[in-house]
Amino acid sequence: xxxxxxxxxxxxxxxxxxxxxxxxxxxxxxxxxxxxxxxxxxxxxxxxxxxxxxxxxxxxxxxxxxxxxxxxxxxxxxxxxxxxxxxxxxxxxxxxxxxxxxxxxxxxxxxxxxxxxxxxxxxxxxxxxxxxxxxxxxxxxxxxxxxxxxxxxxxxxxxxxxxxxxxxxxxxxxxxxxxxxxxxxxxxxxxxxxxxxxxxxxxxxxxxxxxxxxxxxxxxxxxxxxxxxxxx
Amino acid sequence: xxxxxxxxxxxxxxxxxxxxxxxxxxxxxxxxxxxxxxxxxxxxxxxxxxxxxxxxxxxxxxxxxxxxxxxxxxxxxxxxxxxxxxxxxxxxxxxxxxxxxxxxxxxxxxxxxxxxxxxxxxxxxxxxxxxxxxxxxxxxxxxxxxxxxxxxxxxxxxxxxxxxxxxxxxxxxxxxxxxxxxxxxxx
Numbered sequence: 173x174x175x176x177x178x179x180x181x182x183x184x185x186x187x188x189x190x191x192x193x194x195x196x197x198x199x200x201x202x203x204x205x206x207x208x209x210x211x212x213x214x215x216x217x218x219x220x221x222x223x224x225x226x227x228x229x230x231x232x233x234x235x236x237x238x239x240x241x242x243x244x245x246x247x248x249x250x251x252x253x254x255x256x257x258x259x260x261x262x263x264x265x266x267x268x269x270x271x272x273x274x275x276x277x278x279x280x281x282x283x284x285x286x287x288x289x290x291x292x293x294x295x296x297x298x299x300x301x302x303x304x305x306x307x308x309x310x311x312x313x314x315x316x317x318x319x320x321x322x323x324x325x326x327x328x329x330x331x332x333x334x335x336x337x338x339x340x341x342x343x344x345x346x347x348x349x350x351x352x353x354x355x356x357x358x359x360x361x362x363x364x365x366x367x368x369x370x371x372x373x374x375x376x377x378x379x380x381x382x383x384x385x386x387x388x389x390x391x392x393x394x395x396x397x398x399x400x401x402x403x404x
Numbered sequence: 405x406x407x408x409x410x411x412x413x414x415x416x417x418x419x420x421x422x423x424x425x426x427x428x429x430x431x432x433x434x435x436x437x438x439x440x441x442x443x444x445x446x447x448x449x450x451x452x453x454x455x456x457x458x459x460x461x462x463x464x465x466x467x468x469x470x471x472x473x474x475x476x477x478x479x480x481x482x483x484x485x486x487x488x489x490x491x492x493x494x495x496x497x498x499x500x501x502x503x504x505x506x507x508x509x510x511x512x513x514x515x516x517x518x519x520x521x522x523x524x525x526x527x528x529x530x531x532x533x534x535x536x537x538x539x540x541x542x543x544x545x546x547x548x549x550x551x552x553x554x555x556x557x558x559x560x561x562x563x564x565x566x567x568x569x570x571x572x573x574x575x576x577x578x579x580x581x582x583x584x585x586x587x588x589x590x591x
Contacts (some may be wrong), residue, residue, distance in 0.1 A: 177484055238571075254407045335468065342470035350516040353472075374465075374473045381468030 181368040183393055189369075189376055193349040194254075195269075199341050199381075202273045204334060207280025215285035219292055229285070236282030241275070241340050248275045249347045272344045276337065283333055291326035292318060324395050331388030335381055342377070352376065430573055432509045437516025444521035449528060459521075466518030478511035512573075519569050527562030528554065 214232065217225035227316050236244070249271045253263050295318050303313040345353035360366045446457045486502070489495070501559060531554050539549035 177481075177488075251407075339470040342472055367477060367484065370473055370476040372479070374469045374477060378465055381533045382464075385468070389462065 185372040192355045206277040210281035211284030215288040233282045268348045291322040295321045391404030433512030433516045436513030437520045440517030441520025445524040523565045527558035531557045
């Protein structure tokens with residue numbers, strides 16, 4: 173290599189990288205929204221112990237949490253077009269972004285369903301009994317009584333999940349998505365100064381993570397305002 | 405592209421040959437990370453004057469940024485740093501003579517250490533205060549109470565989290581090692 177460490181390059185790379193930050197955030201938000209709704213539906217069979225669906229859900233969750241996210245990315249990226257080709261649908265022109273969002277949604281759904289299962293099980297059984305005793309149906313009990321309390325319990329874990337997902341999105345560039353890391357790769361190819369670009373990327377990710385963390389701490393305090401211990 | 409099913413077995417056998425290296429890259433940083441984590445956790449629990457903010461920034465940075473970035477920065481930057489030092493002090497060797505595995509283990513130990521320190525800290529704090537008070541009351545000094553009372557309980561409490569993190573690292577580290585190797589060859 174033999175090239176000197178050029179500290180200026182860090183500061184010139186940061187604006188170039190920031191112009192692609194919106195793609196990273198878009199991947200994060202899309203995968204979280206789709207993954208959360210999917211995760212809730214996957215959690216339901218396991219909570220209510222529906223016979224066949226709960227086993228399928230258990231296998232799905234175990235697989236998604238037990239394999240590396242990068243492997244899942246490649247499986248989806250190469251596997252889905254191959255499978256669809258068997259039924260003569262040609263998706264070779266589809267943007268890699270779609271595959272990325274599919275993969276991260278599936279993975280987030282598995283983690284989210286485990287989180288929700290724990291949170292829903294932690295809501296006091298008495299609440300459900302009281303709801304039944306005043307004549308609410310099962311669905312009403314779930315949406316009006318159990319789910320809101322479960323969401324408050326799950327919120328800190330959800331914050332961890334969001335920050336973990338932010339770090340997972342850094343692997344999307346390996347299948348060709350032009351997000352922040354992808355732009356970093358092109359800058360490296362153009363200037364052959366890898367360390368400076370990676371330091372710039374680390375700074376950006378760190379700042380985003382700090383902002384997210386502060387947001388979640390504030391939200392947690394707001395959500396738990398009603399639960400403050402009594403000051404004597 | 406058609407899926408070639410028999411190739412799955414061939415690929416499986418070939419990939420299995422890389423298993424020892426994967427295990428090395430997973431367990432090496434875990435042990436290194438354990439040492440770093442214990443030191444950082446001790447600093448953060450006892451609130452040492454100057455080192456605690458540094459430890460806080462270390463943990464916050466290494467947990468808030470993707471592991472792949474830590475690896476790339478240390479993997480690519482450390483040899484540059486060593487070369488600069490060597491030319492400055494005239495040591496007479498350059499970083500190319502250090503095997504790559506050393507850099508991998510150093511970089512991943514730092515990453516692992518940040519996570520481990522949080523786990524160790526939470527395990528230590530989860531032991532009831534009454535246990536420590538009782539230990540002091542019967543005359544144990546600080547080291548004895550840590551070794552005989554606090555540490556076994558803290559270890560048992562943190563074991564699920566440790567296994568979780570080990571699982572996380574086993575997946576992340578080997579892939580990152582491959583990516584970093586490929587990147588190093590290109591520049």
